Amino acid sequence: MKALTWQGKRSVSVEEVPDPRIQGPTDAIVRMTSTAICGSDLHLYEVLGPFMDKGDIIGHEPMGIVEEVGSSVTNIKAGDRVVIPFNVSCGHCWMCRHGLQSQCETTQVRGYNSGAALFGYSWLYGSVPGGQAEYLRVPHADYGPIKVPQTGEDERYLYLSDIVPTAWQGVQYANVPEGGSLAVLGLGPVGQFAARIGRHLGYRVIAVDPVPERRAMAERHGIEALDLHDGVAEELRERTDGRGPDSVVDAVGMEAHGS
Ligand SMILES: NC(=O)c1ccc[n+]([C@@H]2O[C@H](COP(=O)([O-])OP(=O)(O)OC[C@H]3O[C@@H](n4cnc5c(N)ncnc54)[C@H](O)[C@@H]3O)[C@@H](O)[C@H]2O)c1
Ligand SMILES: [Zn+2]
Ligand SMILES: [Zn+2]
CATH class of the missing domain: 3.40.50.720 (NAD(P)-binding Rossmann-like Domain)
Known part of the structure; x- marks a missing residue:
């Protein structure tokens, strides 16, 4: 697939990379139909560069159509239209149960004293491949994705991923x-x-x-x-x-x- 990758300070490019695959029972693979660029991406472009690896896929404001789900994902199925939140959260730890999903204790990146893992957001947030790509592997898809109606422009729903x-x-x-x-x-x-x-x-x-x-x-x-x-x-x-x-x-x- 094609994906937008970080290549160095102030340098990103679209490259051919391996398609993501289901790796665990709570994963889903989503085919992207829209993805936004965030002010937060500017931090990676410059100041957070030291925490990026060449080739990292960026992007955390994605939506699309579910292609495939892992064996324990029952809330969404192939063909559903979903928006994916920036945070990767489990939904069942203490923080998630208290509405503090950005501090999810299951995905938290303790090595850097940061919060929950984030899509496309450097070592500090788990180096999870991001959504400015044709396909995205969504960990904890049994909790995170927001199902939206099949009708209407993507722009009606896309901003639920982060900025709204x-x-x-x-x-x-x-x-x-x-x-x-x-x-x-x-x-x-x-x-x-x-x-x-x-x-x-x-x-x-x-x-x-x-x-x-x-x-x-x-x-x-x-x-x-x-x-x-x-x-x-x-x-x-x-x-x-x-x-x-x-x-x-x-x-x-x-x-x-x-x-
Ligand atoms: N989940 C989150 O916590 C979350 C989500 C999205 C964005 N953010 C953060 O929110 C911030 C804004 O995001 P964005 O996408 O709107 O970014 P942006 O870069 O598009 O917007 C920043 C705006 O601030 C203006 N600006 C610069 N200096 C100013 C000053 N001194 N006084 C007033 N205005 C000034 C700029 O002209 C620009 O319009 C970023 O730091 C981003 O990382 C956080
Ligand atoms: Zn954002
Ligand atoms: Zn959690």
Whole structure:
């Protein structure tokens, strides 16, 4: 099959690699129909390079059609359409039972003190081959994959793999008071979703991003959008009666421009 592989710092390429095969009873093989690129992939492209091997398959926002399942997978079957979450979690350990699947104790990469294994995400997260490929082996497929309807564009479901739940949970953790104000820093995919979720929940949302097209996209959805400049903190205070927004979501991440 063809897959997108990491070749070195700032270098990725599509290469011919062996097709994945079922290796254990809880595996599934999924034929990819869509896969997104994440801001998190940029970390691999540059800063996390020392933890990558040449040839690693990247990608963790995939969906597709189940081709084959292992003997103990009963929740999905060949032909089902599924979205695959970024985390590889077992569903039955203490962390999974407490809703902390990103810390799954079965797949946790203890050697690096990191959390649950992640698709396509370096030694730090288990070196699990990722989904920017024609086929993906999904470990713990008896728990992870989300079955979605057969109809509708992939784009309707794809973002369940990572950025919609990330943005939703970020807004939940921000604990915005009823009818309150929320600042969203960064208007990449995660920030766009966090801002729209904030509007959906009835909050006033003020976002900050240096890219005009990203601000314009947010403004089309009822979000106030500010350019990044030295006085932006003061501008946020001015727009909120001098007190500042009630809550903040940082959706910029590691490669911030300025502070
Ligand atoms: N499950 C998770 O925890 C999870 C999931 C997805 C993404 N992430 C992380 O969330 C972050 C955002 O992801 P993304 O895909 O939206 O990335 P992105 O790179 O597309 O977006 C980042 C945005 O921040 C803007 N920005 C840069 N510096 C800024 C500053 N100082 N102030 C305001 N805006 C600034 C950029 O212009 C860009 O629009 C990344 O760090 C990513 O790793 C985490
Ligand atoms: Zn992602
Ligand atoms: Zn678990």
